[in-house]
Amino acid sequence: MRDSERTRVYFERAAFSFDSLYKEEDRFLYYVNRVFRRALYDRVRLTVDEMTELSDFTVLDVGCGSGRNSVIFLGAGARHVVGIDFAESMLGLAKQYSAAKGVASKCDFVLGDAVTYPFAQKFDITVALGVFDYIREPAALLRRMASLARHKVIAAFPTYTLIRGTQRKVRYWVKGCPVYFHSPKRLRAVCREAGLEDYRLVPCGGAGYLLVAPVGDRLLRGAEDLLRSRPSTLPPPKAAQ
Numbered sequence: 001m002r003d004s005e006r007t008r009v010y011f012e013r014a015a016f017s018f019d020s021l022y023k024e025e026d027r028f029l030y031y032v033n034r035v036f037r038r039a040l041y042d043r044v045r046l047t048v049d050e051m052t053e054l055s056d057f058t059v060l061d062v063g064c065g066s067g068r069n070s071v072i073f074l075g076a077g078a079r080h081v082v083g084i085d086f087a088e089s090m091l092g093l094a095k096q097y098s099a100a101k102g103v104a105s106k107c108d109f110v111l112g113d114a115v116t117y118p119f120a121q122k123f124d125i126t127v128a129l130g131v132f133d134y135i136r137e138p139a140a141l142l143r144r145m146a147s148l149a150r151h152k153v154i155a156a157f158p159t160y161t162l163i164r165g166t167q168r169k170v171r172y173w174v175k176g177c178p179v180y181f182h183s184p185k186r187l188r189a190v191c192r193e194a195g196l197e198d199y200r201l202v203p204c205g206g207a208g209y210l211l212v213a214p215v216g217d218r219l220l221r222g223a224e225d226l227l228r229s230r231p232s233t234l235p236p237p238k239a240a241q
């Protein structure tokens with residue numbers, strides 16, 4: 001079975017338990033997760049920080065899972081979020097959650113593989129959190145994300161640490177799901193392969209990096225207002241002869 005199929009099968013089964021990592025109802029478990037899975041929360045916080053310079057933007061949430069982050073991106077100012085995931089049970093949870101939060105009309109959740117899905121539009125930001133963990137050769141998806149983004153690509157990559165990395169490898173191996181780690185050196189090679197030249201690797205929760213790559217023109221928050229309010233320095237147009 002291919003890696004992507006093993007990942008899909010795993011998350012199809014594990015959707016509910018994955019989503020419970022985010023549940024705030026059980027305060028005790030929530031705080032345990034916040035301490036022991038700090039990277040999970042840090043990568044979301046860092047991603048939202050990267051959105052503050054934009055206004056009225058759209059997001060493609062690659063591997064959106066149960067849609068928790070998609071809803072957070074709306075709260076951070078996104079006008080519309082499209083979440084894509086190849087595990088149908090994850091999408092079911094995402095639809096339920098966005099409806100419960102009253103934002104269902106501002107998001108669409110689509111079933112498919114983000115590498116090949118025929119998107120009809122581009123997005124201001126493309127984001128993938130907790131997705132490259134399961135992809136051995138990340139360049140193809142990264143290149144796709146860059147081709148679909150107007151302003152920025154944001155993607156989380158886990159790095160290997162002896163205790164956490166080994167534990168995770170064993171845990172996922174038992175469950176039949178692949179898991180990969182990417183060193184900064186390897187990430188730089190992946191970025192080259194994906195055609196990304198201008199990027200930052202932001203350390204994330206001691207467990208990996210958030211890759212932030214500006215692409216195309218950037219719509220800075222307030223920039224349009226500024227342009228409107230400043231008197232033009234161009235000479236007035238000549239009257240037609």
Ligand SMILES: C[S@@+](CC[C@H](N)C(=O)[O-])C[C@H]1O[C@@H](n2cnc3c(N)ncnc32)[C@H](O)[C@@H]1O
Nearest residue numbers: 011063064065085086087090112113114129130
């Ligand atoms: C660990 S979950 C992360 C969910 C969410 N991004 C989050 O941070 O809470 C990873 C998700 O990525 C999905 N996924 C992995 N590779 C994918 C691909 N190529 N296309 C679509 N979904 C993918 C899996 O099905 C799974 O639901």
